[in-house]
Amino acid sequence: MGNNSKGKSKTYAIKKEELDQIIEQAAVAGIDAFRNEEKKARNKIVNRNLHNVRKLLESYRTLKNDLLHSDYETEEAQQELRFKCVEDLMSPGDVSMDELMAKEISRLQENAWRKRQIERAIELLKEDCSKPGEPEAMRKYRVIMGLYIQDEKLDYADLAERENVVERTIYRDASDACKMLAPYLFSVDAIIN
Numbered sequence: 794m795g796n797n798s799k800g801k802s803k804t805y806a807i808k809k810e811e812l813d814q815i816i817e818q819a820a821v822a823g824i825d826a827f828r829n830e831e832k833k834a835r836n837k838i839v840n841r842n843l844h845n846v847r848k849l850l851e852s853y854r855t856l857k858n859d860l861l862h863s864d865y866e867t868e869e870a871q872q873e874l875r876f877k878c879v880e881d882l883m884s885p886g887d888v889s890m891d892e893l894m895a896k897e898i899s900r901l902q903e904n905a906w907r908k909r910q911i912e913r914a915i916e917l918l919k920e921d922c923s924k925p926g927e928p929e930a931m932r933k934y935r936v937i938m939g940l941y942i943q944d945e946k947l948d949y950a951d952l953a954e955r956e957n958v959v960e961r962t963i964y965r966d967a968s969d970a971c972k973m974l975a976p977y978l979f980s981v982d983a984i985i986n
Contacts, residue, residue, distance in 0.1 A: 846971040850941035914977035933970040
């Protein structure tokens, strides 16, 4: 008496209510998985935008210093550019002095534009933070100014002491302020809810 069940498929009876419940559970699981992936993608974009805002803000003092010491419209600056061009000509490459000067002037113009862009975004942040009834909002502005803009660079501990809050609050304020600055620096691409 051998079991001759090879090749035969078993069939199971399932009630319609059970089948509906299984389908509903699968649908809910699929929707949850989709929402989780969507949230991860949104967070990735937000984190990239915050990183880009911080990098741009970190460059502000360098841009300002570069432009302060190279007013490319003065005769002295033109002579300095010529000297730099001669130095560059001594290195290998087939680039003319006029091309090198044009590149340097273009670089300085781009830096001036970028500096103005940051300054305008900071002005807009100040406007956003100075709304009545939100005194803690101005702290976000002061945090960004201390970390990235004003001549005297402050660190998180210095700012926490000055603002009479814990360091974690300064980190949160900096992050919130960067989120507020993102649309001003990177336009619509940076607006994520």
